[in-house]
Every structure is written in structure tokens, then in C-alpha cells.
Amino acid sequence: MKENTYNDDDIKVLKGLEAVRKRPGMYIGSTSSRGLHHLVWEIVDNSIDEALAGFSDIIRVFINKNNSITVVDNGRGIPTGIHPKTGVSTIETVFTVLHAGGKFGGGGYKVSGGLHGVGASVVNALSSFLEVKVCQNGFIYSVTFKNGGKDIEKLNVVGECDVEQTGTSVTFKPDPEIFTETTEFDYDILKTRLRELAFLNKNLKIILTDDRKEEKVQEEFLYEG
Ligand SMILES: Cc1cc(C)cc(-c2cc(NC(=O)[C@H]3COCCO3)[nH]n2)c1
Numbered sequence: 001m002k003e004n005t006y007n008d009d010d011i012k013v014l015k016g017l018e019a020v021r022k023r024p025g026m027y028i029g030s031t032s033s034r035g036l037h038h039l040v041w042e043i044v045d046n047s048i049d050e051a052l053a054g055f056s057d058i059i060r061v062f063i064n065k066n067n068s069i070t071v072v073d074n075g076r077g078i079p080t081g082i083h084p085k086t087g088v089s090t091i092e093t094v095f096t097v098l099h100a101g102g103k104f105g106g107g108g109y110k111v112s113g114g115l116h117g118v119g120a121s122v123v124n125a126l127s128s129f130l131e132v133k134v135c136q137n138g139f140i141y142s143v144t145f146k147n148g149g150k151d152i153e154k155l156n157v158v159g160e161c162d163v164e165q166t167g168t169s170v171t172f173k174p175d176p177e178i179f180t181e182t183t184e185f186d187y188d189i190l191k192t193r194l195r196e197l198a199f200l201n202k203n204l205k206i207i208l209t210d211d212r213k214e215e216k217v218q219e220e221f222l223y224e225g
Helices: 002-022 024-028 033-052 090-096 120-125 187-200
Strands: 058-063 069-073 127-136 139-146 151-160 167-174 205-210 217-221
Touching (some): 002 024, 024 033, 033 058, 033 069, 033 187, 090 127, 090 139, 187 205
Parallel strands (some): 058 205
Antiparallel strands (some): 127 139, 127 167, 139 151
């Protein structure tokens, strides 16, 4: 029986991610530059939740050379075990199961306010590449996705980190098949919103780094309260 349900879940996952790719506007508002930057807010939102829970106080956002984004926090790290309901790692579950949660429960998402921490699978569905790395118990665990989350390199240990250290890092590259207008991130859009998020979340340090040019550009936002 386990085998059969696994297949059903597998198909459900693929259908969920495919649904997002078919109607991205339903999940992120548009596939213009606005929708592109919305992906960053969906991921950063999760690290902010971890800071609100009191477990993270630094969030780093990198604009990488190829216009992929890396978001790193020093929170507890997404749990690295097997998810009880899906039978696959919790990390894989977070990035592949479409949470019908939304702001109004059911399908009706209030896009502008963000998906409130259920958007990770949406970002994965709309990315040609996405890698999650979690530092926990002195190990670096990794799960990698390609082609809108279809091809998965399952949870495995790829390195070591300081035993005392914990945190989550997510790198994603928006899919040019979806974002046909532009896949280039705008430093000022990211800077403005990240500064606002630091202001709204006192004592949370947010560091934005742009690694696309020879000269690295970096700004730090911290509002003490
Ligand atoms: C960048 C990014 C993206 C996503 C989807 C989650 C996270 C994330 C998730 C967490 N922490 C958790 O999930 C908590 C949840 O409670 C158990 C311990 O781990 N920290 N950071 C960070």
C-alpha cells in the first residue's frame, strides 16, 4: 500500500507544481519584474518568520552573478528529518507540496500580502534551479531541484559546519521560460524593501550583497528597538 500512496503523492506534487507554472499570475500576481521580485519576498518571508520566532537575527540576501538569489538565515534550520505525512524529507516537502493554506485558506491567495510562509513550493515551481542547504548538528544537508522542482537530488550531507551553528540557505534561479520579460533583479527594489523589512522587524540585521559587478556592492540594515 505504501508504494501506491507514494505514487499518488508523487503525482499530486507534480500536478501542484505544474499548476503554478501554468498560471503563475494566480500565485505571484504577474510574471513581470514585479512577479520576479515577489519570489525573493516569498523566500525572505520564511527567514523573517524564524526571526519573529526568536531564533534568527541575521538574514543575508545575495544577488549572484547569474541573477540567481541566495537567502541565508541563522535560524534553527528547516528540520532535516523525514516528514511524517509525505515520507520524504521535510526540506523536500516544504519545497514541493503546494500548501493550499494561502491567506484565505483554500485557493484564494492574497498575492500582494505574500503567501505567508507557504510560498516556498511556488518559488521552486517557477525556478529552473533551487538548492536548499541546512546547517544542523555540525553537518550541511542539501536538497537540489531543477526544472520547476521536477528533478530532485534528494537530501544528502554535502559538508560540515560548526557544531554550534544552525541556519538555512536557499539559492534559486527564476525560470526564463516563466519570466519572459526580465530575469534581471533590480538592486534598488531589493534594497528598498529589505530596508523596510529591517525597520518593521527591529534588531533583525539584513545584509544585501550584489555580486554581479567587479566591484561588490553591499549594504546592511539594522534598526535597534
Ligand atoms: C531562506 C529560507 C527559506 C525557507 C523556505 C525556510 C527557511 C527557514 C525555516 C526555518 N526554520 C524552521 O523551519 C523551523 C521550524 O520549527 C522547527 C525548527 O525549524 N528557518 N529558516 C529559510
